[in-house]
Amino acid sequence: MPTYLVSGANRGLGYEMVKQLSALPRTYILAEIGRRIKVVPLEVTDPESVKNVVDEVEKWEHTKGGLDVLLNNAGVFAGGWATALEATPADIQSNLNINLYGTISLTLALLPSLLRPSAATPAEDDGGSPVKQIYTYSSGMGSITSTQNNALAGARRIPKDGKDVVVKALHPGWATTGMTGAGEGYVSPEDSVKGMIEVILSAKRGDPTVLVSYKNEVLPW
Helix, strand or coil: CCEEEECCCCCHHHHHHHHHHCCCCCCEEEECCCCCEEECCCCCCCHHHHHHHHHHHHHCCCCCCCCCEEEECCCCCCCCCCCCCCCCHHHHHHHHHHHHHHHHHHHHHHHHHHHCCCCCCCCECCCCCECEEEEEECCCCCHHHHHHHHHHHHHHHCCECCECEEEEEEECCCECECCCECCCCCECHHHHHHHHHHHHHCCCCCCCCCEEECCCCEECC
16 A cells, blocks of 8 residues: 655645545545545745644555655746746745755755665565655756755665665756646646656666656656
8 A cells, every 4th residue: 555645735636646546446645625635734935834744644544654645736837937037035035945945954854764664565576575755846947956956866875674775867848837837849747747647657776876768768867
C-alpha cells in the first residue's frame, strides 16, 4: 500500500496528480484535498503548518510506518513572465519563499518518515527492496528550482538499512494550467500527470539524481 504526500494539490497539476493516484489500487495519499485521501492543510512557508503535516503523517494509520513518495508540487509564478528589469522585489521574494525555501523546509521535515522502511512502495528494485522517492517540479529554465534541487540531491545519499532515497527534479512539460495558461504545443494536465506517474512507478534504487521529463527522458541541466 504505497503512500504519497502531494503539496499544492488544490488546483492544477497537483489536483490532477491526486486524482490519478487515487485511481491506483491500494494507494494512500495525503494532500490538501478526499477516498483513500487524507486532507491536510499545508502552507509550505509556515513552519507550524509544516509541523502539523509531519504530525499527521505520524498519526495516520497508512503513513505512520513511513511515507513512500513526496511530490513537491506546491509553487507559484509570481510576476509571470516579467523580465529581470520588470520583476518586483515582492514577486522575487514570493517565488523564493514558496518554490525554494518552502520546498526545502517540507522535504527536510518529512525526511525521517521517508527514511523509515515501510511495507510497500510504488516501485521496487530487482531484489524487491522498497524505493523511497522525492520529486520536485522543475524545468529547463528553472534556475531557482535547480538551485533548490541541487541542495536536496544529498538526500539520496542518506541510507538507512541499505535503502537510498531516490531524488529527482521532474519536468511536467509545458502543461495547460491556470498558472501557465495555454499555448501551441502545450501538454494537457492529464497527459503530463500520466507520464509523471509512470516515471514514479518505474523508479529503481540507485537511480541518479537528474532532471527527468514526464516522458521519462533525462534532460540537460
